[in-house]
């Protein structure tokens with residue numbers, strides 16, 4: 171099977187490393203950011219509840235050894251509704267759901283949530299529950315742990331109190347009255363570890379695992395993502411990432427190649443319609459295991475990082491090595507093609523220590539990636555499939571791995587088959603298990619009901635960065651529960667830090683100084699927290715709500731960018747407006763020293779986002795003005811500015827209410843047509859203002875919104891009337 175590829179054809183490393191250099195330069199300036207906050211969304215609790223339950227808080231681990239010691243807050247609850255777990259040979263993946271904490275004025279504890287569910291359930295007719303149960307708003311979080319550190323995962327579940335109320339049996343719903351009687355929770359679980367660790371989880375957490383088949387879950391997870399999450403799938407060729415639009419009505423058939431410890435290849439023909447057609451024991455575990463032995467690396471990421479500085483020709487036997495520097499043209503093999511991976515190591519005179527770790531790492535990465543890609547291609551060929559999705563955490567969002575696999579698939583299939591990758595690569599199984607809870611009705615959601623948010627804080631202690639600096643955008647893809655601490659004193663309310671989580675879909679903190687893996691932005695930025703926004707209804711008059719796309723201009727699209735220059739325009743606007751926004755935000759929090767520090771930190775974080783996007787506009791998926799503004803809002807919230815415009819809104823509301831009767835009278839007095847036009851103009855004026863239009867902001871300085879509204883109607887020359 172050891173067909174080979176031409177070494178030069180997959181050589182995108184230089185390119186990506188260069189990009190990384192530029193990026194690091196730009197982002198270093200953010201290192202000195204000061205105080206920072208947690209991934210924001212868990213922070214905004216109702217005032218009637220303390221923001222954090224700090225009782226029993228303790229630093230977890232040694233501060234000397236760990237620059238980001240986790241703070242365990244054993245009594246903090248997060249209104250969790252439920253979670254599912256995928257325990258694989260190498261990694262444990264956890265998907266958990268938390269309610270929008272701001273969606274209700276009353277704080278909802280997990281048990282209250284169960285009571286709520288129970289009451290709603292009762293109010294519906296038993297049989298129809300499955301399909302009509304209202305979906306609760308909330309967030310889906312993705313976290314992973316190493317399987318051999320399962321205790322850290324258990325601690326995480328405990329510290330976040332994910333387990334007491336995760337009940338799937340109809341008879342086990344509880345309401346407030348049954349607080350305390352929370353045994354018997356049943357958790358959806360998949361992967362081999364669902365069997366292996368069932369007893370342990372029962373002992374430690376008191377939960378029973380409801381086992382779901384691993385392959386079922388992988389397929390269900392992927393189908394859900396392809397149908398529901400925008401820009402989930404992408405190709406990666408020569409360092410270029412391109413999102414693929416998947417038509418939910420034309421998704422099948424495809425081949426899923428899940429590269430975990432081992433590799434499963436699944437032909438998928440429809441919802442729940444699939445067959446595991448092949449597999450190979452040479453997978454991610456092989457790469458990690460052999461890589462660790464051969465390079466003495468401490469982690470998976472370290473091996474990947476090493477590989478990017480290596481030259482595999484020092485280890486691999488090339489066609490040219492065999493043919494005295496010549497190509498073997500007759501069968502289409504150039505001299506630089508790898509004839510035999512590790513073939514040079516057969517030389518008796520050299521020991522392992524005579525080879526460079528970097529070279530070994532690269533040779534190994536290529537060997538494994540090519541081999542899997544080739545088997546994948548053969549299976550695609552066997553079943554006439556042209557779409558191949560590669561999942562599993564071996565991929566790790568790593569540009570070089572993806573390029574190598576893409577190259578191999580393209581090479582063997584002569585361009586007929588396409589390798590595609592997934593932003594939630596390693597979470598397919600966990601997500602599938604999560605979806606198998608049938609009470610939340612997630613499976614029927616459309617893409618409009620999920621938005622993806624990217625928390626990116628930087629924890630700091632004593633005024634100095636203690637966590638990943640902001641340029642380490644890894645924070646964007648983890649559900650990083652950041653904290654701010656001064657010595658042992660917690661300065662900002664934060665959820666529990668995740669001990670031992672290895673991050674989500676991207677790299678953990680870079681171990682090497684260079685952080686060269688960051689050369690691939692996708693590695694660090696491919697997964698955010700999914701927010702479920704079920705309350706948004708499409709406009710009723712839309713012809714096809716499912717296809718309605720409010721943001722028609724993709725700012726990350728090259729052509730459009732050149733054509734309109736929008737991206738640069740908006741970046742400039744957002745950058746120049748930043749000081750004003752920070753001032754407003756700080757003012758909204760009383761202008762305290764703490765608020766100022768947070769304001770500075772927000773500005774640095776947001777600048778880092780903009781710098782990142784300038785460099786790679788598609789880094790966070792499709793980019794529209796709406797997503798840019800949403801990103802800014804999210805970033806503000808992350809730094810605890812829940813509403814930067816609070817004070818202004820209050821002032822405006824008061825002023826508006828004072829003149830509202832007058833305005834209503836004025837509108838009432840109009841003819842129907844004139845009134846409709848006035849209302850529409852008013853809505854547009856408010857909307858444009860809300861989007862921070864430059865001209866409006868200038869106008870605003872001179873009066874209140876209501877005055878602008880009047881001015882826009884009475885005085886301004888409207889372009890559409892000229």
Ligand SMILES: Nc1ncnc2c1ncn2[C@@H]1O[C@H](COP(=O)(O)OP(=O)(O)OP(=O)(O)O)[C@@H](O)[C@H]1O
Pocket residue numbers: 257258259260261262316361362429430431432433453454455456457458470471561562563564565566596672
């Ligand atoms: N931080 C990490 N630690 C360990 N392995 C990692 C890490 N990041 C990526 N990997 C790679 O991901 C692989 C595990 O992927 P994944 O979690 O999809 O599979 P798994 O569920 O553990 O395995 P299986 O399905 O075969 O039981 C590892 O074997 C390794 O190659």
Ligand SMILES: CC(C)(CO)[C@@H](O)C(=O)NCCC(=O)O
Pocket residue numbers: 258259361362384430431432433434448449450451
């Ligand atoms: C055994 C599983 C399914 C566990 O996830 C996976 O590791 C795998 O597909 N291994 C490859 C086994 C084979 O088909 O040779």
